[in-house]
Amino acid sequence: MAGLKTAAPPAPAAGAERPAPPARPRTARRRRGVGSLFVLFLAAAYFLVPVAASLWFTVDDAGKGISFDAYAKGLTDDGLATSLLTSVLLGLATVALGLLLMVPTLVVVVLRLPRLRRLVEVLCMVPLIVPPIALVAGVSTVLSWEQELASTPFYRTFQLLQNKDFPLVLVLIYTVMSLPFLYRSLDAGLRAVDLRTLVEASRSLGASRTATIYRVVVPNLRSSVVSGAVLSLAMVLGEYTVATVLGFEPFAVWMVHVGEYEAQLSVAAAMLSLLLTWGLLLLLTNIAGGRARNRRTTA
Amino acid sequence: MTSNAPIAKGRTAPDATGVPVRLRGVRRAFGRTTALDGLDLDFAPGELVALLGPSGCGKTTALRILAGFETADEGEVLMDGEDVADVPANRRDIGMVFQSYSLFPNMTAAENVGYGMRVRGAGRRERRERAAELLALVGLPGREGHYPHQLSGGQQQRVALARALAVEPRVLLFDEPLSALDAKVRLQLREEIRRIQLESGITTVFVTHDQEEALSLADRVAVMRDGRLEQCAPPAELYARPATPFVAEFVGTMNRIPGTVRDGGEVEALGRRLPVHGSAPAEGTEVDVLLRPEELAVRAAEDGTATVQVATFLGGLTRLGLRTEAGLEVKADLPSREAAALAPGARCTLVPHDGAVLVADRSAAG
Known part of the structure; x- marks a missing residue:
């Protein structure tokens, strides 16, 4: 206790002014606050200025002032609705096929073949380093065999793959292109849960393998499944190279075509697609977050 | 090595409903490492046997073979006289409590407890009532709606125990279920496990590396070393009359x-x-x-x-x-x-x- 007494600061004399608190930390905090705001402002400007400029371009009519004609025209244009619907359907099919392939594969790799994890990772990352144009060149070569296979059952398959209304070949290619996004998201989710124990617990309680994946594995990978799906969907909605080389016209290709003769409509369509993408993103994020919110509110 | 014959009637429940379990000459190797080297062990109905030994002695492998998560290279696994070597884990009628908290994070405590009943086709109302009953049995009444992340480690293991009991298993398996808990909770839960096991009379295998836990909990303790059984005997006998120098030095x-x-x-x-x-x-x-x-x-x-x-x-x-x-x-x-x-x-x-x-x-x- 004696030590504590000597270490205590002396009490100020009666009437003496209290020493002012050190000003330096507050100034430093203020500077840091200003710095953060500046960075935030720069980032916001980087993203918002092009959007605002595009928006202005679509509504500015030299003769009339503000006009929403481009949007009205876009919304009533059959091309936009058709191409957008095709892209969304392609995106959803890609996500479904990608998840059907990747979830069971990664579960098996984690549980049964952990030594293959690195190999699977490398294979899934390949589409990131292979340019889409190289990928589509290979696919074009294969599709060109169609006539040679005219007398075989494969001919019908080739025709089905290249159906103009819903080109399945694009789904197959986009699934390959979405593997890096799906792998990264699912791998992060799998590393966050003790999958082996959860699966074994489920099995010991009598659940089959399918029921275990459906009732235990997928619900616990929900947020990583959703984030992989969002990334894949965004990739499909904006994909141009593969579709245009193969001669299909999903949304991105239609937008470029329209831009050649009607620039304002093309940019208005881009703005609408931006809104649609954000909407889908919010929807999927809400689906993923819904359960977590329920958990918090049940507490 | 000494006899591993089960005790006729120790502290086991008088109206035990468990089944006899036998491991006969079980061998299991992982590459060049032999995890189990001809293990013979009998478990009497309603008996609690602790598998005790140092890391790598094969106790967890033996438990996983009983559960159906591993397959024996040689030997027999008999439950109630039936060879279950080819029966998958989900059809063995076992309940298992794991070392790590194994509750399904996406389900509430009641949903976790009712999971096994659900896959067996039990109705919602039946599941809800049974979950409430079992959660009360393990000392967690009123926690039905809590998610695992809202429960402490000890509470999660209690829910895991209730979940394992919900399917009315023929055999209960514990894989070091208390090792992640603090000392006080470990002691409490150990007593709870023993009380419930005695009440239910289920044949139970409890893997642990903690000799105090094994000696205080089990009807018999099986000491293992290098994939083999050194001695299986009631705790007092194991301590007073160790069969081998290894057992003598490992226990106490x-x-x-x-x-x-x-x-x-x-x-x-x-x-x-x-x-x-x-x-x-x-x-x-x-x-x-x-x-x-x-x-x-x-x-x-x-x-x-x-x-x-x-x-x-x-x-x-x-x-x-x-x-x-x-x-x-x-x-x-x-x-x-x-x-x-x-x-x-x-x-x-x-x-x-x-x-x-x-x-x-x-x-x-x-």
């Missing part, structure tokens, strides 16, 4: 005192001739005599050959750390009243008890 504290085998099946150590338990090595063999701390009497003597190094008060007993003139470190337990005169630095003599002693090859020390 043991002193190794150098000695020499003499004629007539005796060994000379600490200046006395002691009868050897079992068959004695050849006369003249240098061995280590295995003596527990309570099997050594310590008497204060100015001309004694040992010195007290440290005295640790343990309540009724005091543990003395002693060093002999030959540099040997020895531990001895004395009633605290007698130990008062043996403060650190005091000279004393060591006198081993008169009973038969176990001897070990001196080279096998450690």
Whole structure:
């Protein structure tokens, strides 16, 4: 206790002014606050200025002032609705096929073949380093065999793959292109849960393998499944190279075509697609977050 | 190795509903490592057997083979007389509690408990009622709606126990379920597990590396080493009459005192001739005599050959750390009243008890 007494600061004399608190930390905090705001402002400007400029371009009519004609025209244009619907359907099919392939594969790799994890990772990352144009060149070569296979059952398959209304070949290619996004998201989710124990617990309680994946594995990978799906969907909605080389016209290709003769409509369509993408993103994020919110509110 | 025949009736429930379980010559190798090397072990209906041993001795592999998560390379796994080697894990009617918290994070406590019933097709109302009943049984009434992340580690293991019980298993398996919990919770939950196991009468296998846990919980303790069974016996027998030097040293504290085998099946150590338990090595063999701390009497003597190094008060007993003139470190337990005169630095003599002693090859020390 004696030590504590000597270490205590002396009490100020009666009437003496209290020493002012050190000003330096507050100034430093203020500077840091200003710095953060500046960075935030720069980032916001980087993203918002092009959007605002595009928006202005679509509504500015030299003769009339503000006009929403481009949007009205876009919304009533059959091309936009058709191409957008095709892209969304392609995106959803890609996500479904990608998840059907990747979830069971990664579960098996984690549980049964952990030594293959690195190999699977490398294979899934390949589409990131292979340019889409190289990928589509290979696919074009294969599709060109169609006539040679005219007398075989494969001919019908080739025709089905290249159906103009819903080109399945694009789904197959986009699934390959979405593997890096799906792998990264699912791998992060799998590393966050003790999958082996959860699966074994489920099995010991009598659940089959399918029921275990459906009732235990997928619900616990929900947020990583959703984030992989969002990334894949965004990739499909904006994909141009593969579709245009193969001669299909999903949304991105239609937008470029329209831009050649009607620039304002093309940019208005881009703005609408931006809104649609954000909407889908919010929807999927809400689906993923819904359960977590329920958990918090049940507490 | 000794007999692993199950006890006829120990502390098991009088109206036990469990089934007999047998492991017969079970072998399992992972590459060049042999995890189980011909394991034979019987579990009586309603009995709780603890599998005890150091890391890598094969106890978890044995449990996983019983659960159906691993397959034996050779041997039989019999449950109620039926060979279940080819029966998948989800059809074995077992309940398992894991070391790590294995609750499904996306389900509430009640949903976790009702999961096994759900996959068996039980209705929602039945599941809800059974979950509430079982959660009350494990001391968690009113927590039905809580998610795992809202429960402590001990509470999660209680829910895991309720979940395992919900499917009314033929066999309950525990894979070190208390090792991640703090000491106080571990003790509480250990008692709960034993109470519930006795009430339910389910044949139970409990894997642990904690000897205190095994000795306090089990009807019998099976000590394993290098994939083999060293001894399976009730805790008191295991402690008092270890079958092998390994069991003697693994269970409880043991002193190794150098000695020499003499004629007539005796060994000379600490200046006395002691009868050897079992068959004695050849006369003249240098061995280590295995003596527990309570099997050594310590008497204060100015001309004694040992010195007290440290005295640790343990309540009724005091543990003395002693060093002999030959540099040997020895531990001895004395009633605290007698130990008062043996403060650190005091000279004393060591006198081993008169009973038969176990001897070990001196080279096998450690």
